[in-house]
Amino acid sequence: MAQIQSNALAEQIYARIKQEIFDFYLLPHDRFTETQIADRYQVSRTPVRDALYRLQREGYLDVEFRRGWMVKALDFTRIDELYELRVVLESAAVDRLCALTDLPEALEALCQLWMVSPEQRQTEMQVVAELDENFHSGLVAAAGNRETLRVHREVTERIRIVRRLDFSKRARIEETYAEHAGILRALLARKRDDTLRLLHAHIEQSRIEVRKLSLSMLSEARRRHEA
Missing domain, CATH: 1.10.10.10 (Winged helix-like DNA-binding domain superfamily/Winged helix DNA-binding domain)
Known part of the structure; x- marks a missing residue:
């Protein structure tokens, strides 16, 4: 005991x-x-x-x-490498999903969360950060490869320290809803190349934003500690 x-x-x-x-x-x-x-x-x-x-x-x-x-x-070189690995894993999931005869029902749940009107959207940073993680892990899970999902979860854990900062501004939350909805629409239409293009652009924009915000917040936090 x-x-x-x-x-x-x-x-x-x-x-x-x-x-x-x-x-x-x-x-x-x-x-x-x-x-x-x-x-x-x-x-x-x-x-x-x-x-x-x-x-x-x-x-x-x-x-x-x-x-x-x-x-x-914070090792931004390592963080960049983990973002690159995310792209590889999620792209593999998209390839696998587009090759299926019938898309998994799990994608319908993602559509209900992200393809919504503006007044139905979440706005609280922590909530959106968790939903965003679930969106990306949901895509990988829907593809059905358990080992890919395991590695993806490990990558997600490693970048969580900076990734959640992507939702500290209202504009990025709105953009995330629009980007996720676009990815889902392309995926449902089996437009593989469009889905991959939108997914890559979405992850790259997130990587750029969190690097800028991380450096800014570190600088601000150091000033508070020194005051």
């Missing part, structure tokens, strides 16, 4: 620290110790250590002997 409680606590701490990194409360190159985190959350060091090592394995933290833990800098 004690081990179960410790694992649950480690999971909670992991989620909280990860969110602080995502929110730029913990900035790249910020340093801290296990004791500082344990004191802040009023818990023992054991679940803190478990959570921190998990974040290290996922690429968010580094640990140095006698110097404690450090938030890793």
Whole structure:
């Protein structure tokens, strides 16, 4: 029972620290110790250590002997590579879908979410970010290759720290609805080349936007910390 409680606590701490990194409360190159985190959350060091090592394995933290833990800098080269991998995986899904005799019913659910009138659209950043992830993973899932879906989910997790920023502006939310609807219309019409063109343009625009916003938010967060 004690081990179960410790694992649950480690999971909670992991989620909280990860969110602080995502929110730029913990900035790249910020340093801290296990004791500082344990004191802040009023818990023992054991679940803190478990959570921190998990974040290290996922690429968010580094640990140095006698110097404690450090938030890793955003590696935009790696992020760009992950966006390129997204294009490959989602393009493969589109190819597979267009080759099917009957399109999966799962696509109908995506249409009901994205091919809607402006007054029916979601506007809250976190909600739209989650819906966007579900849209892209939904396309891959509908294609029916479980290994492609597994890798796609791993890529999604790795870029979530910046990708959600794409929805911090109302204009990008509106553009995302329009772009997703266009992709779905082309896919339903079995226009493979049009679907791929729209998908590639959509992902590339997202990559450009999140890079600009990430740099801007990092700069603003550093100014707040220094004030």
